[in-house]
Amino acid sequence: MSELFPRKQVMGFVFSLVLTAAALTVYFLDVSFAVGMTILLATAFIQAAVQLVGFMHAGESEDKVAIYANIYYGIAIALVTIFGTLLILVWDM
């Protein structure tokens, strides 16, 4: 029976609900803008990771390497773009 029960999926589901609830607290609690954004960003990224690994099975096929390489590549480019933009328009303007 235990093989039939999708334990990982259920755990993932519960975890993603918890993350959603955590994000929602930003609306109800009276926190500063910086703290609120931090919570939102952190929960958003963890949420995305949970979805990719838990529900979209990123690590379970033969092209695991290609999939993760693409994800890391995407993250690298996103970070460069965001920090580059901050540098151009805010920090060094």
Next chain:
Amino acid sequence: MDYFDRFAIPHPSPAIYASMVAIGLTVIAILIGLTYFKKWSYLWREWLTTVDHKRIGIMYIIAALLMLFRGGVDALMMRAQTAVPDNKLLDAQHYNEVFTTHGVVMIIFMAMPFIYALMNFVVPLQIGARDVAFPRLNALSFWLFFMGAMLFNISFVIGGSPDAGWTSYFPLAGNDFSQSVGTNYYLMSIQIAGIGTLISGINFVTTIFKMRAPGMKLMKMPMFTWTALITNAIVVFAFPVLTVTLLLGTMDRLFGTHIFSMTNGGMDMLWANLFWVWGHPEVYILILPAFGIYSEIISTFSRRNLYGYTSMVASIVIISFFSFLVWTHHFYTMGQGPLTNSIFSITTMAIAIPTGIKIFNWLLTMRKGKIEFTVPMLYSVGFIPIFTIGGVTGVMLGMASADYQYHNTMFLVAHFHYTIIPGVVFAMLAGLTYWWPKMFGFMLNERIGKWAFWFIAIGFNVTFFPMFFTGLDGQARRMYTYSEASGYGPLNMLSFVGAVGLAIGFALIVYNVYYSTRHSSRNIGSDPWDARTLEWATQTPVQSYNFARTPHVDSIEAFWDYKKKGQPLFKGSIEKIHMPNNSGVPFIMSCIFFVWGFSFIFSMWIPAIITTIAIFACMAHRSFEKDDGYYIPVEEIEATEKDSEVLADENR
């Protein structure tokens, strides 16, 4: 009638009215022609609903060539206007509209489809596949691009063209400074075409990763396939930025947000920033497939394998990453500090290194080769010195402090034409001539082709080289005229003469197609160039299923080794082949997208809502549709393969 006033053009002129009439007459002529020759059902069955990558490729070619001529006419108009000082052929407003249209048409609606034309036709054949991974999405990509292009092209007769440059910088492009619907056309049509491109990007990455013939490891892929893979990877990462940027611009113009405005907390430089986050990778999207095409052609006509395959692969992979690290070099003068400019100067110069490596690879491939100067080879050899000038001037522009001098002058215009014309136009003409026999079953005439090449190569240099000098003398880009005292007159006249030479070259290519269709031999076999890669191992014309037996690949140049060393290629017996069904949904859905875009452009909300629902309905239809494709039986394949020249191993 007030409702219809919005469709009037804000700056009419006799030329525009004449174009309206011409467009109307052409449409009527096409409709009558199709009806008279009873071609409607043929058109629907064989083309509008096709999901065959080869036919989609050919439709891309036709569309790209049409757009090449549209953009070319714009170019001639600009060169005619600036040929003499204080010219009155076009006024400032028309000149703005013409250069904007020229830029958008050439980059988004000519260069991009041309690249996808050749990738569509060639990549599945080169990797020994039956089609792309998602044939129906592929059709959707094409039709979205096509409808985007058509939408953009009607702007000058309905409502007015965009006039803020192909870069469409806000706040200039915002409602305050661009009141006509022109910029809405820009935003919506590029959005629609861009979605198509993004879908293609995913489709081709998947195809190349998942559908290679057995034995074709990544490091055994032909160079064009490698560049296609990397290009599409850049598309997947860069195009979402464009999508979002266009969306934000649309919000500003249609829904009154203040993202790119100068007031209410808007950030007026953010558009330029985001545009180039997409824009610089985009120029590498344009150039990398060209590198692949040249690699194939140079090694075929030097009769040698490509020199330094691994370093070639490494350099395109590095380029793909670096292309995301340099975007600021397009706006050094925008006001950010020297720290930022220095960082991006260094990354910009670094990207020239892998590009340079490739130049040496091609030169070393030709060294000691038995070079045969066919038309595709002429373009490839011509590309090397011309592109080098483009690259060197690029490095000059890349030095931030020097760029304060060059920025937005004709020097910049000369730079990017020196990269894009040899890098895209030459490559596409070379590729088209090279793969033409596989597509259509006959060769293009070599003599006319060579005349066309010389007209284009010389015409190009005569047009654009003078711009380096006028630019250094201070002639700004995008100015509709200049005074006699500035002294720019003679060199601009020279540019005009060159532009006429270019036009003659392109006319010769059209004539060549006509001439060769009538006179070329149809008896050319399936491998007329004695080439090296798998696409030449198919029959001519290529059957719908591409390969009767799946090829088994053991080396980089599997077909060459099959021909010369007797290395086995096709093993096993013919089996029934599974094929996808045609579908009209991509075409219909894209037509709906056309109306959708049009409704947004003119803020007509009811049709906008209806078409949005219709688009989702099309997607829902696809989700619930049961479509298992069909099988081609063995007997039928054997019948068509009877007189194939490329024999299965046991029959050799």
